[in-house]
Amino acid sequence: MSFNRIVFIVLDSCGIGEMYDAAEYGDQGSNTIGNIAKAVGGLNVPNLERLGLGKIHPLQGVSAQVEALGSYGKMAELSAGKDTTNGHWEMMGIKLDKPLPTYPDGFPRDLMDEFERRTGRKTLGNYPASGTEIIQDLGEEHMKTGSPIIYTSGDSVFQIAAHEEVIPLEELYNMCKIARELLVGEHAVGRVIARPFIGEPGNFTRTANRHDYSRDFGRTVLNEMDEAGLAVVGVGKIYDIYGGSGVNGKASTNGNMDGVEKTLEQMKQVEKGMIFTNLVDFDALYGHRNDPEGFAKSILEFDARLPEIIAAMKEDDLLILTADHGCDPTTPGTDHSREYVPLLVYGKNATGDLDLGTRSTFADLGATIAENYGLKSTALGESFLSQIVKG
Numbered sequence: 001m002s003f004n005r006i007v008f009i010v011l012d013s014c015g016i017g018e019m020y021d022a023a024e025y026g027d028q029g030s031n032t033i034g035n036i037a038k039a040v041g042g043l044n045v046p047n048l049e050r051l052g053l054g055k056i057h058p059l060q061g062v063s064a065q066v067e068a069l070g071s072y073g074k075m076a077e078l079s080a081g082k083d084t085t086n087g088h089w090e091m092m093g094i095k096l097d098k099p100l101p102t103y104p105d106g107f108p109r110d111l112m113d114e115f116e117r118r119t120g121r122k123t124l125g126n127y128p129a130s131g132t133e134i135i136q137d138l139g140e141e142h143m144k145t146g147s148p149i150i151y152t153s154g155d156s157v158f159q160i161a162a163h164e165e166v167i168p169l170e171e172l173y174n175m176c177k178i179a180r181e182l183l184v185g186e187h188a189v190g191r192v193i194a195r196p197f198i199g200e201p202g203n204f205t206r207t208a209n210r211h212d213y214s215r216d217f218g219r220t221v222l223n224e225m226d227e228a229g230l231a232v233v234g235v236g237k238i239y240d241i242y243g244g245s246g247v248n249g250k251a252s253t254n255g256n257m258d259g260v261e262k263t264l265e266q267m268k269q270v271e272k273g274m275i276f277t278n279l280v281d282f283d284a285l286y287g288h289r290n291d292p293e294g295f296a297k298s299i300l301e302f303d304a305r306l307p308e309i310i311a312a313m314k315e316d317d318l319l320i321l322t323a324d325h326g327c328d329p330t331t332p333g334t335d336h337s338r339e340y341v342p343l344l345v346y347g348k349n350a351t352g353d354l355d356l357g358t359r360s361t362f363a364d365l366g367a368t369i370a371e372n373y374g375l376k377s378t379a380l381g382e383s384f385l386s387q388i389v390k391g
């Protein structure tokens with residue numbers, strides 16, 4: 001027996017406890033969902049609980065005394081890093097041995113000179129910052145000079161922030177393409193990101209016209225699926241994360257709840273293949289903003305939509321919920337954290353109440369998907385398909 005469709009949802013940043021090597025990343029004690037649960041006096045997530053969330057790791061307010069509807073476990077990241085890029089590519093079979101380059105002191109001057117020469121604009125910033133803060137700090141100067149704001153973070157990212165009425169979107173996207181061309185070799189960052197915003201000094205807000213330009217790390221299970229004629233529909237930023245490689249359909253979203261809507265819409269349309277959704281609000285609105293209350297509310301909001309997703313599932317559909325890294329909003333830093341990620345797998349025809357244990361790589365997902373569709377798996381990862389198929 002195999003599953004006809006897979007609904008794969010990444011709860012961006014929802015890590016579930018420090019990994020064995022968290023100390024190397026300065027992330028001892030990080031536990032995104034666990035510390036959020038504590039901070040709000042317990043999480044009330046009956047639907048995630050029923051899927052087995054409380055059985056993965058003790059979480060305040062989430063019972064482990066349930067007969068889980070599906071299988072549950074957690075996964076370690078084998079790649080060096082704790083970034084969206086590493087996390088997602090590893091899920092589909094690629095391990096990144098070397099950490100992606102980061103720029104705690106900004107990007108080298110010669111690189112910036114070349115960027116300025118090719119874009120015809122000077123630049124502002126060029127240091128690690130929170131995106132919402134740096135536009136408040138430099139936005140007014142940007143409006144006066146027309147120079148884009150360049151910033152990075154603990155992630156391997158080159159981010160370009162610009163007011164939509166100062167630098168038109170088309171030009172901003174073109175600047176990102178130029179940056180992408182320049183950021184190669186030792187400076188091959190994971191992503192170049194367009195961060196447009198609108199508003200007046202003192203009251204700038206970012207728009208949904210964000211756009212990510214990922215590096216290509218090689219062939220993944222998504223390419224195998226695509227070439228086998230299976231649907232691979234990216235909802236939210238999935239298309240961008242894989243640079244479109246192997247993703248043959250897409251739906252953009254303007255928030256987590258819209259992401260759920262678009263997933264439900266795709267579930268009405270896709271015949272065979274995968275609906276691959278990333279819900280980024282957890283990360284962008286709450287994790288990086290150190291807002292545990294907001295994060296908790298957002299988890300509750302998602303939990304409340306789970307019954308709809310489950311009701312829309314056909315007999316031979318499979319639901320996979322996981323995350324790409326942590327971003328503990330209760331720790332002083334605002335960057336991602338090196339954590340295990342939860343793994344919840346449910347299907348009307350899949351085994352219930354099964355412990356999948358601690359997986360040694362996110363790539364077990366890619367291997368499972370490949371086996372399910374009879375595709376060549378990437379070398380990395382071990383399929384758990386036979387365990388979840390009802391015997």
Ligand SMILES: O=P(O)(O)O[C@H]1O[C@H](CO)[C@@H](O)[C@H]1O
Binds near residue numbers: 084129132193
């Ligand atoms: O602070 P903002 O701009 O939201 O940026 C965050 O979002 C980036 C990409 O997800 C991360 O690298 C982090 O820098």
Ligand SMILES: [Mn+2]
Binds near residue numbers: 083
């Ligand atoms: Mn992420």
Ligand SMILES: [Mn+2]
Binds near residue numbers: 084283284288327336
């Ligand atoms: Mn992030």
